[in-house]
Every structure is written in structure tokens, then in C-alpha cells.
Amino acid sequence: MxxxxxxxxxxxxxxxxxxxxxxxxxxxxxxxxxxxxxxxxxxxxxxxxxxxxxxxxxxxxxxxxxxxxxxxxxxxxxxxxxxxxxxxxxxxxxxxxxxxxxxxxxxxxxxxxSDQHPWFKESREDRTNPRADWYVWADPKPDGTPPNNWLSIFGGSGWRWSPRREQYYQHNFLASQPDLNFHNxxxxxxxxxxxxxxxxxxxxxxxxxxxxxxxxxxxxxxxxxxxxxxxxxxxxxxxxxxxxxxxxxxxxxxxxxxxxxxxxxxxxxxxxxxxxxxxxxxxxxxxxxxxxxxxxxxxxxxxxxxxxxxxxxxxxxxxxxxxxxxxxxxxxxxxxxxxxxxxxxxxxxxxxxxxxxxxxxxxxxxxxxxxxxxxxxxxxxxxxxxxxxxxxxxxxxxxxxxxxxxxxxxxxxxxxxxxxxxxxxxxxxxxxxxxxxxxxxxxxxxxxxxxxxxxxxxxxxxxxTHPALRTGAHDGLKSDGDVIYFTRETTAEKLFCVFNVSNSPSSFRMPEGHWRSVGQELGSATIGEDGWLHLGPWQACFALDRT
Incomplete structure (x- = not known):
């Protein structure tokens, strides 16, 4: 190719x-x-x-x-x-x-x-090396506990003690994942x-x-x-x-x-x-x-x-x-x-x-x-x-x-x-x-x-296939029971979208307009001659404005 x-x-x-x-x-x-x-x-x-x-x-x-x-x-x-x-x-x-x-x-x-990154290996050596301030280091409280109450997503304190520096370093995740200091x-x-x-x-x-x-x-x-x-x-x-x-x-x-x-x-x-x-x-x-x-x-x-x-x-x-x-x-x-x-x-x-x-x-x-x-x-x-x-x-x-x-x-x-x-x-x-x-x-x-x-x-x-779905504006989602509906629109097309978000059938009245059902390959419902949609469980409908 x-x-x-x-x-x-x-x-x-x-x-x-x-x-x-x-x-x-x-x-x-x-x-x-x-x-x-x-x-x-x-x-x-x-x-x-x-x-x-x-x-x-x-x-x-x-x-x-x-x-x-x-x-x-x-x-x-x-x-x-x-x-x-x-x-x-x-x-x-x-x-x-x-x-x-x-x-x-x-x-x-x-x-x-990682705590195995060369930056951190250098930073943890002492408080005066060129990368000493590349990570978030802090002194302990007077009682030796961490500097504040921050927690790790992976459990426990968000601080780990480093005996070499006699300081804590921050880690939002594992203790082996020290946080970089973006203030530097x-x-x-x-x-x-x-x-x-x-x-x-x-x-x-x-x-x-x-x-x-x-x-x-x-x-x-x-x-x-x-x-x-x-x-x-x-x-x-x-x-x-x-x-x-x-x-x-x-x-x-x-x-x-x-x-x-x-x-x-x-x-x-x-x-x-x-x-x-x-x-x-x-x-x-x-x-x-x-x-x-x-x-x-x-x-x-x-x-x-x-x-x-x-x-x-x-x-x-x-x-x-x-x-x-x-x-x-x-x-x-x-x-x-x-x-x-x-x-x-x-x-x-x-x-x-x-x-x-x-x-x-x-x-x-x-x-x-x-x-x-x-x-x-x-x-x-x-x-x-x-x-x-x-x-x-x-x-x-x-x-x-x-x-x-x-x-x-x-x-x-x-x-x-x-x-x-x-x-x-x-x-x-x-x-x-x-x-x-x-x-x-x-x-x-x-x-x-x-x-x-x-x-x-x-x-x-x-x-x-439909630019309105990829980049178009929408008019705000609305719901009627288990049905969601909204319009996606560009200067080239206007597409009305309806979804039955349930395992039960539902009916929905289409707004006034000249609509043509599309998306049949996706199982899109067909609009009745009376303007009603009869949606099966988990069924959608897409309709293009023909005006």
C-alpha cells in the first residue's frame, strides 16, 4: 500500500x-x-x-x-x-x-x-547536590511524623522517610514512585x-x-x-x-x-x-x-x-x-x-x-x-x-x-x-x-x-460518516424516562439522536420536522408515519433533518 x-x-x-x-x-x-x-x-x-x-x-x-x-x-x-x-x-x-x-x-x-531514576538517586544523596530540590522533600514534624496528612492512593501515608537526608519525600502512589517538584x-x-x-x-x-x-x-x-x-x-x-x-x-x-x-x-x-x-x-x-x-x-x-x-x-x-x-x-x-x-x-x-x-x-x-x-x-x-x-x-x-x-x-x-x-x-x-x-x-x-x-x-x-457526531455542537441532552435525546449539528447536517437506556421497550414522540431515519446498520429504529418511535430494549434511533 x-x-x-x-x-x-x-x-x-x-x-x-x-x-x-x-x-x-x-x-x-x-x-x-x-x-x-x-x-x-x-x-x-x-x-x-x-x-x-x-x-x-x-x-x-x-x-x-x-x-x-x-x-x-x-x-x-x-x-x-x-x-x-x-x-x-x-x-x-x-x-x-x-x-x-x-x-x-x-x-x-x-x-x-521511579525511585530507580538517576534523578532521584542523586536527589536522595544529600540536601546540597544539584538535584536535591528535584523532588518534594520536607522535614518531619518535631515528633518525627510526616509533615502533613497527605495520603497515597495506594494506601497509607503519602510520605516516605529517607534516613540519608533525614527528610520525607512525597509519593502520591507507591513509595517507589517519588513525586517530582514542579516548583523547580x-x-x-x-x-x-x-x-x-x-x-x-x-x-x-x-x-x-x-x-x-x-x-x-x-x-x-x-x-x-x-x-x-x-x-x-x-x-x-x-x-x-x-x-x-x-x-x-x-x-x-x-x-x-x-x-x-x-x-x-x-x-x-x-x-x-x-x-x-x-x-x-x-x-x-x-x-x-x-x-x-x-x-x-x-x-x-x-x-x-x-x-x-x-x-x-x-x-x-x-x-x-x-x-x-x-x-x-x-x-x-x-x-x-x-x-x-x-x-x-x-x-x-x-x-x-x-x-x-x-x-x-x-x-x-x-x-x-x-x-x-x-x-x-x-x-x-x-x-x-x-x-x-x-x-x-x-x-x-x-x-x-x-x-x-x-x-x-x-x-x-x-x-x-x-x-x-x-x-x-x-x-x-x-x-x-x-x-x-x-x-x-x-x-x-x-x-x-x-x-x-x-x-x-x-x-x-x-x-x-456523520461530521455532526465527530465535531458538531449539541443542543443539550434531555431525558424522558429511560430515553435520552439530543441534536448534533454542523453547518452541513443536523442529526437527531435518541437512545433507550433500559431493557424495556419505550416510545418517544419525534419533534416537529422532516426527519429521515439513518443508521439501520446499527439497528436504528424507524420513525412511524405518525411521528412516534417505538424503541426496543437498548435501541437507538438516528434521524437526519431533510430540510
Missing amino acids: TPAKIDNVANPDWWRGAVIYQIYPRSFQDSNGDGVGDLLGIVGRIPYITSLGVDAIWISPFFTSPMKDFGYDVSDYCDVDPMFGTIADFDAVVETAHRFGIQVMIDLVLSHT MDVQDALLDVATFWLHRGVDGFRLDTINFYTCDAELRDNPALPKERRNATIAPAVNPYNHQEHVYDKNRPENLDFLRKLRAVMQPYGAAAVGEVGDAQRGLEIMGEYTRGDDLMQMCYAFEFLSDTQPTAARIVEVMQDVDRLAADGWACWAFSNHDVMRHTSRWNLSTGAQRMFVTLIMALRGSVCLYQGEELGLPEAELRFADLQDPYGIEFWPEFKGRDGCRTPMVWDAGAQNAGFSTAPRTWLPIGNAHRDLAVSVQEADPGAVLHHYRKAIAFRH
Whole structure:
């Protein structure tokens, strides 16, 4: 095939309304038989990714790392961990993806490093070395306890004692993930250099891990208590005391915006885009609005509202989108139902096949961009693992009340009849293949015209066929019982969207106008001659304005 040229400078809004496919490289495809996925495995599966119709891939961390948090603890930002291959292998990913017309986004973890990073090794030596102030260090209280009440998402205090410096260092996550000090401009410059390094290698953008954690309060003030009625488990499991605080000082600081403007300026000449992960249980949408407003901050932010444990009702979906209109009307969301950190939504919401189809059709119709997580297009449920099989330190810490993130990270299933379902030829894979996954393998679904995989392809194609869904304005979501309805519109087309978010039939009266039903390939309902829609369980309807 003729290589596709991707000119992001000529098309700087390529990200707006894009469908992004998240790859967790450890579990996508193993090319060398060691039981762990790698970069050349991704290269070999680019044709499959292309067949989905997505615009971009987001690759979770593949940088050099001791892997205590599976790559989210970086020890060298500018190299590939040997587990995943080499820099040349990464270049092959970019070249192949671009040849197929797919953008490449990589996961930058800038808020913290591994304690094995050379920067931290130098910083912890003493209080006077050149990088002594590159991390968040603080003296103990007079009684020897940590400087404040900040907590770690992974449990316990957010501070770890260093005998060598006789100081504490901050860690929002594992104690082996010390937080960088963004009040030091040398730190900011070093991280901007990291971004530039990968932009030079051809990446089209970044997924920015924990974007609201970069800067902490310079005065290290205590977080206030959070009233019980305001707590939720969106960011941390309910059993984690992290939910008991209002996180106004350990993250979400206004100084963060200054760094994001610098990062946007570095990205601008390349036409690159970023989606920031906003981890906050109370102010997520508000922060999303702050971080994506205007043209000098981030293009998109990754919202957690639909990553919750509870299946969203029609009323809840309307509430979320109305909150976006109120708090982030000038910003841009990137929606997801699943990712590498939460139980797969098929299990989390106990979805029938019909509900799975409706929800992907819905997410393709919402204003914003979309992230799909590998295996989601197969309708994979959460894998049930034994404690002995766990790798995730989060799950090991809180087992059995919280089983961690391994259940959504098990290997991709490609060929039902092959060893390890086609993921690897190794005798043992880093996590076992999900017991219920083999029958949902790509090979099985390719042969079944009614499979969920084909519906995902059709839903993505429908979004691309209708500019109103990709970039159009909306008139605000509304609900009538279990039915959601709204209009998406550009100067070229006006599309009315209706969804029955329930397992019971429902009826809906179309507004006045000259409507033509479209989307029959998605099972879209047909408008009756009397203007009524009779929607089956989990059925949608799309109608174009013919005037």
C-alpha cells in the first residue's frame, strides 16, 4: 500500500472527535515468546487496529522501568524497556501506524518517577547536590511524623522517610514512585525535553498520566476532611481512606496551568495533541474545563464520570453532560467506559449484548473524543483471577475487598484455537488468559456477522460518516424516562439522536420536522408515519433533518 502522509500541522484539529484505541502493551501481543506483549507485537496487529476504523492509538508506558507499577514508574524517559523491545521497535510502530493512517499517542508519566531514576538517586544523596530540590522533600514534624496528612492512593501515608537526608519525600502512589517538584523550573525544563524527544521521533501526541497531580502546595498545608456524604469511589476504592480527604493541597493546584501552557507551546510546532487524565472524585469536570479552555492549554481531558461502578441511567448521563456544558462548555472531553485501571464495563455494569451495543453507539454520539480499551470491542468481561496470580500491588494491598486492576489487564485473545489464544507461544503468560475470554476471541467474532466486534466497527464508521457526531455542537441532552435525546449539528447536517437506556421497550414522540431515519446498520429504529418511535430494549434511533 502507499504510505499515508500524516500532516498534523496542516490539520491541527485531527484530535477533535477522534476515536482513540488504548493499547496496554504487556497484554496486547507477544512477538518473541516470553509471555509479555511488546512493541513488535503491536506492529503486527496494526492491520487489525486499522480494521476497527479508529483514528489513533494510545500506548501505555513502555519506558525503562523496574515495573513495580508496570511502567508507570519510569527510570528512563527516553528509552524503551528491554521487555518491550528497542527504540528501533518503537520507530517501527510509528512508521507502520502512519503508513496505515493511524496517529500514535504515548503515555507520559510526568508527575513522578521511579525511585530507580538517576534523578532521584542523586536527589536522595544529600540536601546540597544539584538535584536535591528535584523532588518534594520536607522535614518531619518535631515528633518525627510526616509533615502533613497527605495520603497515597495506594494506601497509607503519602510520605516516605529517607534516613540519608533525614527528610520525607512525597509519593502520591507507591513509595517507589517519588513525586517530582514542579516548583523547580529545572524539573519542568527536563520534562519538556522529554516531550520534545518523543515528538522528534514522530509521535502525534500524549496521554498525560495524572495531569492534575503535577504541582502540590508549596506550603505543604494539610488537606481538609471530606464529609462522608461527598465521598465516592471514582478514583480510589471505597475501602481506601484516600476518599476521606478533600484534595485541595496535594493536587489540583492553580500553578499547574503554567506548566501546561509550556507543554502546549512545545507541542504546537508538531501539530501534536494531548489528553490529560484528571484524577479527582469531586472536581473532575471542573478541572477538565480549566485544563482544556482556550488554545494554549491541553486539547482534551480524560473524564472519569463513566468509569464509575454504577451503570449510568438516562438521568445520570444527562446530568453528566449538563455538568460538562456548565463547567467545561469551552473545553473538550475524551470519554471512556473502560481502561487499564478499572473493571471492564461489561462486568462492572453487568451488560447484556444488547446493552453493550447501545453503549458504544451512545459514546460515538456524544460531544467529545472517545477512548476504547483493547478487548472492549470484543465485549470482554473482567477476568477472574486467583490471589496467587495477582501482579498488581494495588490489588495485593486491598484484597479481597478490592481485587486490583489485573482482571482488566489480562492478555488479548486473538485465536480461540491457538496456544494462549494467539497472544503468546510462551508456556506461561505474565497474567493468565481469562477463562471466559477464549470464546470471545477475534477469530470467533470475525466469523460471526452478529458479533459485538462488528457492531463496534459499524458504530465507529457511522461516527466518521456523520461530521455532526465527530465535531458538531449539541443542543443539550434531555431525558424522558429511560430515553435520552439530543441534536448534533454542523453547518452541513443536523442529526437527531435518541437512545433507550433500559431493557424495556419505550416510545418517544419525534419533534416537529422532516426527519429521515439513518443508521439501520446499527439497528436504528424507524420513525412511524405518525411521528412516534417505538424503541426496543437498548435501541437507538438516528434521524437526519431533510430540510
